[in-house]
Amino acid sequence: MAEEKENFAYDPEVNYDEATLAQQKKIEQQIVTEQSLISERVDFSELEDEYAKDEVFQLKIKDLKSKYACMRKIRGDGNCFYRAFGFAYMEKLLSDPTEFKRFQAVARQSKDDLVALGFQQFTIEDFHDTFMEVIDKVEQNCSLEDLLQVFNDQVYSDYLVVYLRLLVSGYLQKEKDFFINFMEGGQSVKEFCNHEVEPMSKESDHIHIIALTSAIDVPVRIEYMDRGGDNVNAHDFPEGSSPKVTLIYRPGHYDILYTL
Amino acid sequence: MAGSALKRLMAEYKQLTLNPPEGIIAGPVDEENFFEWEALITGPDETYFEGGVFPASLTFPPDYPLSPPKMKFTCDIFHPNIYNDGKVCISILHAPGDDPMGYESSAERWSPVQSVEKILLSVVSMLAEPNDESAANVDAAKTWRDNRPKFAEIAERTVKQSLGLL
Secondary structure (H helix, E strand, O other): OHHHHHHOOOOOOOOHHHHHHHHHHHHHHHHHHHHOOEEEEEOOHHHHHHOOOOHHHHHHHHHHHHHEEEEEEEOOOOOHHHHHHHHHHHHHHOOOHHHHHHHHHHHHHHHHHHHHOOOOHHHHHHHHHHHHHHHHHHHOOOOHHHHHHHHHOHHHHHHHHHHHHHHHHHHHHHOHHHHHHHOOOOOOHHHHHHHHHOOOOOOOOHHHHHHHHHHHOOOEEEEEOOOOOOOOEEEEEOOOOOOOEEEEEEOOEEEEEEEO | OOOHHHHHHHHHHHHHHHOOOOOEEEEEEEOOEEEEEEEEEEOOOOOOOOOOEEEEEEEOOOOOOOOOOEEEEOOOOOOOOEOOOOEEOOHHHOOOOOOOOOOOOOOOOOOOOOOHHHHHHHHHHHHHOOOOOOOOOHHHHHHHHHOHHHHHHHHHHHHHHHOOOO
16 A cells, blocks of 8 residues: 555546546445345356355356356345245246236235135235235336336335245145154244244245245246356256246355346 | 335234233324334233233334334333343344344244234233243343242232232
8 A cells, every 4th residue: 555655646637536436436336236135137257256266166157157148146135035036037927928817816816825824914915915016017017127126125125025935934834744744853834934934034945945936836946056066956846847937046045047 | 115014003003902812902102103002911810920910112113014123011020031121032022133042942933924912922921931041131030940939929019019009
C-alpha cells in the first residue's frame, strides 16, 4: 500500500470522482448479485474461480461444461433446495402449457389434502394463497423477469418455500408407514417433519427430495459434485424418470443447471 | 405481502376467540396493534401451579409466522424454564439455528404452521412438567431437582400472589 501511494501520480485526464463512483457501483452491484436469492443465468467461470486450486473439482467443472450451458446461483440459507426447485420448475412451466394444466390442478387440490392430514386451515392458507398467486402469474404468461422478481422478494419467496416444505411434510406423513423405515433414533415421521421439514432454513436431504418429487410428480435430476471420481454424478429422482428440473449439488448447497 | 403477518394474527385471534383452549385467554392488548398481545394462563390442575392465573405478554416480529414471537411472564414466577425477567425459554419459541442445546429430541420446534395456541399449550405443559435439562433459571432448576418441598412452597406463594391473596 505504502509503495502504491509513493508511486501515485495525478493524471489530469482521469475523472477520479467518476472512477470512484463507478467502483462503488461495481461493489454495490457485486453485493446485490452475491446476495440475491436467485441469480441471473451465469456461466461456470465463477465456479471455476471458486475452486481454482482444487484439481478434482476443476475436472468435474469441465465435465459439467460438456453437458450444461449455464447455471443460476441460489443464496445459501438452508432453503436453497426448495428455492432452486421451485424457481426452475415454474420457469419450465412458462413454456409447457400441458404440464402447467396438470400442475395447477395438483396445486389447487393440495391444500385440502393437507387439511385432511390434520394441518389447521388458518396456518396454511396464506402460504397456499401465495403459491396459487404465483401459479396464476405463470398462467397469465408473466415474463421470466417477473418470475425472477417474485422469487427474489424475500417475504414472497419465503412463503413459496414454506408451501413447498408443507408439501414435503404432507407427503411424508401420508406415506408414514413407508418413511418410518428411514427415521433415526426412534423419531416418528411427524417429529421429523416438525424438526427437519417445516421450520425454515432446515436443509434438505434425499428424503425431502424424494417426498417433494413424489408429492407433485415432478422428477428432478441432481448432478452431484462431491469427492468421488473425476466426473459429476447424476442421480434422477425417481430413478429412470425424465427430469423436468436439473440441479447441481455441492456439499451443503443446491443451484440450478440448464442443459446445452 | 406486507400485510401477511397482520392477516395471520387476525385469523389466529379469531380462532382463539371462537375456540378458546381451556384455561387460556389471549389477544391483542389494543386492537390497533396486533403485534403486541397479552395472555392469561391458568396453572394446570394437579400441578404445583394449580389455580394460579399468570399474565404474560407476546411480542410478534414483522415476519411472523416465519419467525416466532417472544413470550414473557409479566408476574414473578419461579420456574426452571423461565428467566428471572419472565422470558419463557422453550423449544417452540426458537427459530432453527438459535435453539439452545438440551431440548428433548421430541420437543416441538417453531415453524410457520405452529400457532399462538400451540405456544400457549406448550407453556401450560411446561408449567406442569419443568424441563431441568435446559434451564433458564438455574436456581429454580436446582430447587426443582434437589428440594421439591421448597419448590412446592415457592410455587404456592406464586399462585397466591397471582390471585392477589398475598
